[in-house]
Every structure is written in structure tokens, then in C-alpha cells.
Amino acid sequence: MRIISGTARGRRLLTPGKTGGGAAIRPTSDRVREAVFSILGDRVRGAEVLDLFAGTGAMGLEALSRGSVGAVFVDDTAAATRLIKKNLDLCNFSDRARVVKRDLLKSLAFLGKLRPLAGFDLIFVDPPYRREISIKIMNNLGKSTLLAKDGLLIVEEAGEIELPDDLGNLTMIDRRLYGDTAIHLYENLPDRESP
Secondary structure, three states: OEOOOOOOOOOEOOOHHHHOOOOOOOOOOHHHHHHHHHHHHHHHOOOEEEEEOOOOOHHHHHHHHOOOOEEEEEEOOHHHHHHHHHHHHHHOOHHHEEEEEOOOOOOOHHHHHOOOOOOEEEEEEOOOOOOOHHHHHHHHHHHOOOEEEEEEEEEEEEOOOOOOOEEOOEEEEEEEEEOOEEEEEEEEOOOOOOO
16 A cells, blocks of 8 residues: 555555554555545645544545645554554654544544634545444534535445435535445535525
8 A cells, every 4th residue: 555646655554464453444445545536636735634434544644645734533443543653654744643542433522622723624434334334423524513614525435335415514426436435525515505
């Protein structure tokens, strides 16, 4: 696994198999990451990023490499947070990042203290597949002010799982399938009028 583009292009990232432990970490493949960042285009440059269920940190690291100004990485295992910190050091991004070990299923309230003034421009959510965790996290995000107005939520889930078109202020603007992985892109539209 490597950084695909930007200032850290080609940098090989540490993965669970190379650090021992962390068997539950399922990194987003290079192919899927490349596709997601191709869709995001220039929205990454200058963005504040939140990477939830961060695992290796590959999504947030890719964003930092492509010009994001800051990133917060959250995972609930010590193995994952250690791995993210090592990968941040490898890419020389530690000064623009924060790594937090927290159980996201309990609450997202702690993120209020880490939220940029206008909210996060990009939020990546990559929970364990097929456990209905995506919906719970999306529900909580849709009710919060964590995502900036016109910000994007990018949710990775198993391809056969259908996520709603609308949830609170979130509206799905794209869905792509890559093998058994589906990427859902939601825009935050807090001022839209109800039908």
C-alpha cells in the first residue's frame, strides 16, 4: 500500500501485516483510494479532513499528501492508532494531524473540541462492513455540525449494502462500485428546503 499522489507520492505505508497485530484492520485498496480522490479532485486542496475508523490512516494520509491542511484520525484500537502515528511520521505529516483512540459507536461528542471553526470539509467513514455501523454513524453526523456546509461525507461499505439517498442534512450525490466495495458520497446541505 502506498500514497498515490501529491507530496508523499510513492511512499509505502505500514500495514497491519508488517507491524504485528491489528488483524481487524481492512485497508482501503490503492485502486479504490485512487478512484475516490479522482472524484474529489480539487476539493481536497486546503480541506480539513476527518478520517473515522481510520485503520492505517491511508485515506487521511492521501488527503494530506494532496494538499489538505489538517486531518484528525480516529480509531478504537491501540494497534490502529499506533500504525497511523507511524505512517504520519513516515510521510512527515505529524505536524498537521491528530490521532485519537475512541469508540465511535458510543458518541461523536468528543469531536466537537477537534472540529475546525467551519467544520470538516471531508469526512471519511470506513467501518467494518455489513454491521449497520455506517447508518448509525451517518445518523449521528447528520445531526451534528461536524461536517462543513457543502462538505462531503465519503462512506465505504460492502457493495451489496444499500444506504439511504437522504439522511438528515445529508444527500447522496454519487455511488460507485469497485468489486465488492461501494463508495457513497454525501453532500451536507443544511439549508435545503424540505419537500
